[in-house]
Amino acid sequence: MAGTIAAAALEAPASALAAPLGLAPADRRFLRAATIDLAGRTPLPDEWKAAQGLARGDWLRATAGGLAAAESFYEEELFYFLLIDNFRPSTDAFVAVPELLAKRGLSLRELMRQLVSSQFFNARNPGNDTFVTVVLEQLLGITVQKEQATLEAGKRMYDGYPTSFLGKQGASQADLVRIAVEHESFEPFFLERRFVALFDAQPPKKRLATDAARLRADPLCWPDLVVAWLGSAAYEERLAKPRAKSDRVFVRSLYADLLGRQPDYQEFRRCRNALLALSDSRPLRSVLIKLMLDSGTADAALAATGDPATIVEERFLQFLARPPSEAERAAFVAELGRGAGQKLLLRALLTHSEYQGY
Amino acid sequence: MDARGNPTTDGVTRRGFLKTGAALAGVAALQRPLLAALAPATKTKRVVLVLFAGGVRSRDTIGTPANVPNLMRLAEKGVVFPGCRSANLGHYGASLSILTGVPEYMGIRENSRGFNPTIFEYVRKELALPASGAWLSANNGSQSVNFAYGLNKGWGAPFGANVIDGDGIFNQEFREVLGQFGAPKADGTEEYAALQRLRGSIDGGKARGAVNDEATAARVEKYILDELTSSATSAITGPGAGDAKALRVAGNILQIFRPTLTCVSLTNADVAHGSYNAYVDVIKRNDQELGRILDMVQQDAQLKDSTALFVVPEFGRDKNLNQRNGLDHGDGSDDLNKVACIAWGPDFKQGKTVDAECDTIDLCPTVAKLLGVDAPLARGRVLPRLLG
Numbered sequence: 001m002a003g004t005i006a007a008a009a010l011e012a013p014a015s016a017l018a019a020p021l022g023l024a025p026a027d028r029r030f031l032r033a034a035t036i037d038l039a040g041r042t043p044l045p046d047e048w049k050a051a052q053g054l055a056r057g058d059w060l061r062a063t064a065g066g067l068a069a070a071e072s073f074y075e076e077e078l079f080y081f082l083l084i085d086n087f088r089p090s091t092d093a094f095v096a097v098p099e100l101l102a103k104r105g106l107s108l109r110e111l112m113r114q115l116v117s118s119q120f121f122n123a124r125n126p127g128n129d130t131f132v133t134v135v136l137e138q139l140l141g142i143t144v145q146k147e148q149a150t151l152e153a154g155k156r157m158y159d160g161y162p163t164s165f166l167g168k169q170g171a172s173q174a175d176l177v178r179i180a181v182e183h184e185s186f187e188p189f190f191l192e193r194r195f196v197a198l199f200d201a202q203p204p205k206k207r208l209a210t211d212a213a214r215l216r217a218d219p220l221c222w223p224d225l226v227v228a229w230l231g232s233a234a235y236e237e238r239l240a241k242p243r244a245k246s247d248r249v250f251v252r253s254l255y256a257d258l259l260g261r262q263p264d265y266q267e268f269r270r271c272r273n274a275l276l277a278l279s280d281s282r283p284l285r286s287v288l289i290k291l292m293l294d295s296g297t298a299d300a301a302l303a304a305t306g307d308p309a310t311i312v313e314e315r316f317l318q319f320l321a322r323p324p325s326e327a328e329r330a331a332f333v334a335e336l337g338r339g340a341g342q343k344l345l346l347r348a349l350l351t352h353s354e355y356q357g358y
Numbered sequence: 359m360d361a362r363g364n365p366t367t368d369g370v371t372r373r374g375f376l377k378t379g380a381a382l383a384g385v386a387a388l389q390r391p392l393l394a395a396l397a398p399a400t401k402t403k404r405v406v407l408v409l410f411a412g413g414v415r416s417r418d419t420i421g422t423p424a425n426v427p428n429l430m431r432l433a434e435k436g437v438v439f440p441g442c443r444s445a446n447l448g449h450y451g452a453s454l455s456i457l458t459g460v461p462e463y464m465g466i467r468e469n470s471r472g473f474n475p476t477i478f479e480y481v482r483k484e485l486a487l488p489a490s491g492a493w494l495s496a497n498n499g500s501q502s503v504n505f506a507y508g509l510n511k512g513w514g515a516p517f518g519a520n521v522i523d524g525d526g527i528f529n530q531e532f533r534e535v536l537g538q539f540g541a542p543k544a545d546g547t548e549e550y551a552a553l554q555r556l557r558g559s560i561d562g563g564k565a566r567g568a569v570n571d572e573a574t575a576a577r578v579e580k581y582i583l584d585e586l587t588s589s590a591t592s593a594i595t596g597p598g599a600g601d602a603k604a605l606r607v608a609g610n611i612l613q614i615f616r617p618t619l620t621c622v623s624l625t626n627a628d629v630a631h632g633s634y635n636a637y638v639d640v641i642k643r644n645d646q647e648l649g650r651i652l653d654m655v656q657q658d659a660q661l662k663d664s665t666a667l668f669v670v671p672e673f674g675r676d677k678n679l680n681q682r683n684g685l686d687h688g689d690g691s692d693d694l695n696k697v698a699c700i701a702w703g704p705d706f707k708q709g710k711t712v713d714a715e716c717d718t719i720d721l722c723p724t725v726a727k728l729l730g731v732d733a734p735l736a737r738g739r740v741l742p743r744l745l746g
Binding site for chain 1: 489494500502503505506507518519520521522523524525526527531532534535536538539540542543549552553555556557559560561569570572575576578579581582583586
């Protein structure tokens with residue numbers, strides 16, 4: 001991790017926040033990265049079109065408050081708690097969570113209370129020791145090895161004995177979860193881990209405290225906080241240092257870029273689980289790319305018109321959010337001249353390490 | 359514990375530990391020419407280390423030869439350490455300990471890397487091997503990838519192993535992906551050459567923190583495509599299929615990449631908690647797959663006189679059956695805390711049993727020494743009376 005983000009850079013708005021989004025490389029890079037950070041994937045074709053002409057700030061507010069961002073936020077939280085596969089919450093109430101989040105009808109604190117109180121979380125973390133340890137570690141960032149008394153108190157409360165836990169009285173598993181999500185460490189710890197995921201660096205302490213206080217006072221304001229982060233000069237600077245796409249982002253982005261749609265949950269799960277089986281998933285990512293390109297389902301993405309130089313230019317902008325260098329353009333045009341088709345051109349771009357970052 | 363509560367070694371903070379590790383790595387680099395000069399000339403050029411894990415008692419392997427005829431083939435022509443000490447650190451921690459040479463106390467739901475460098479990192483760094491030179495074929499689910507490398511800054515991802523969990527890819531779930539998009543088509547020679555030229559012409563975005571360089575990634579991609587299109591690995595099913603796939607994949611990797619170090623990590627024997635009979639079936643099936651590897655090595659002119667095999671469980675199991683007619687692991691008995699380690703190779707004694715004290719964490723420094731590298735942070739020692 002690259003240290004701490006400078007407070008001034010996080011306070012300052014990005015230089016182009018009021019400017020309309022267009023097709024310039026800087027705009028493409030921003031749209032691509034911010035969509036990944038908000039929706040967990042690259043933009044769909046309709047989303048590219050809809051963004052054109054909107055001011056960056058307006059686009060950020062609309063996207064952060066939309067359903068795609070709510071879905072991605074919820075999925076990432078499920079993954080954080082390892083509530084996946086057989087442990088994925090499947091009741092109607094949980095299926096409705098993204099829509100509720102998008103309508104601001106469910107607060108962060110209440111979502112966490114429901115998730116951690118659910119049968120799915122309980123099954124994932126069976127027994128008092130595991131359950132209380134995971135609650136303390138994952139909701140509050142407490143290291144139980146240093147807080148043995150707190151752990152033991154939590155275990156007594158989990159087992160139904162009246163106990164004081166984190167300074168509050170309770171006598172059940174439900175009390176334990178409620179006390180944890182109402183604890184003063186809940187918001188700072190949540191914001192810190194989400195900030196680090198976005199910036200690969202620590203937030204400035206004062207700003208973290210301010211944002212945590214705001215979230216505590218208004219538990220529905222998470223989208224506003226993330227808009228402020230992504231609209232900052234610090235985020236603009238971050239775009240210059242690409243981060244690796246997680247396997248989850250890669251799968252969703254590949255579907256968006258080649259098939260023009262999102263994967264359904266089963267499609268996503270099958271690909272993600274296979275990628276998780278490798279210490280370096282890139283070779284299998286390349287296999288998935290080849291499968292899609294060979295399948296006939298990516299024909300819309302393969303369609304190209306214009307002269308070879310224009311096609312190469314457009315492909316680089318589309319998938320790497322930058323124009324090709326002269327040498328790259330020449331090499332790709334030459335290869336097209338030797339008979340290479342669009343399939344090979346796309347396969348080279350998408351399997352290259354540059355596409356694996358954003 | 360360090361300031362953030364992370365476990366440390368011998369009371370040293372994690373940060374301090376990592377700094378020390380980096381310093382030791384520097385010392386190791388300086389000592390390399392000296393070590394090379396002092397290293398005995400060995401015939402061994404490749405090592406296959408099989409973690410016959412999931413908790414396996416010696417009495418169910420070398421104590422019941424009918425269960426493991428292939429393991430006995432190794433034992434008869436190799437060295438057996440019947441009293442190899444092990445620690446019940448949980449399957450993940452105990453297996454990781456063998457790879458790092460350090461007892462690894464991993465947490466309750468650990469799905470993160472250890473702090474210490476693994477044998478893969480020692481070998482790749484000192485021998486300057488590409489990632490195709492060090493592989494782990496595992497059946498550990500999502501924990502598998504954590505074996506690739508540790509968090510010590512002196513080593514890390516650039517020296518990590520290529521880890522593949524065959525049951526995670528060559529399975530029904532992924533077959534459904536193939537069903538959706540169609541079976542992969544093999545590349546023609548011209549097409550593949552053109553692809554490589556195009557990839558090579560792209561300037562930006564060098565892989566950050568990746569195990570493989572571009573060339574190795576391309577080779578691994580081709581290997582996966584070959585497995586999917588022309589191998590029988592995906593067809594392996596039934597109880598213990600995960601372990602069987604890990605061994606089968608390891609054999610294929612050995613033939614294709616000829617790595618300096620190939621490790622295999624098994625887990626299915628843990629079915630013993632619920633059924634002793636199912637546990638024995640897993641042992642028998644794994645022995646059968648081990649026999650395939652042994653046959654392949656012995657029939658390969660390049661491998662047969664240059665490959666050493668080690669087979670060791672991470673720990674044993676309880677002495678007595680539980681109420682379900684299964685075997686747990688927690689009674690503190692010798693059945694749990696002592697396992698049989700078997701070594702077979704061109705530089706080892708033949709048909710010997712060594713009763714001297716040894717430990718499963720000795721495997722890391724032993725493999726390192728055999729390959730002519732140092733393992734400066736490993737706490738084990740080289741297995742005694744091994745070399746012929």
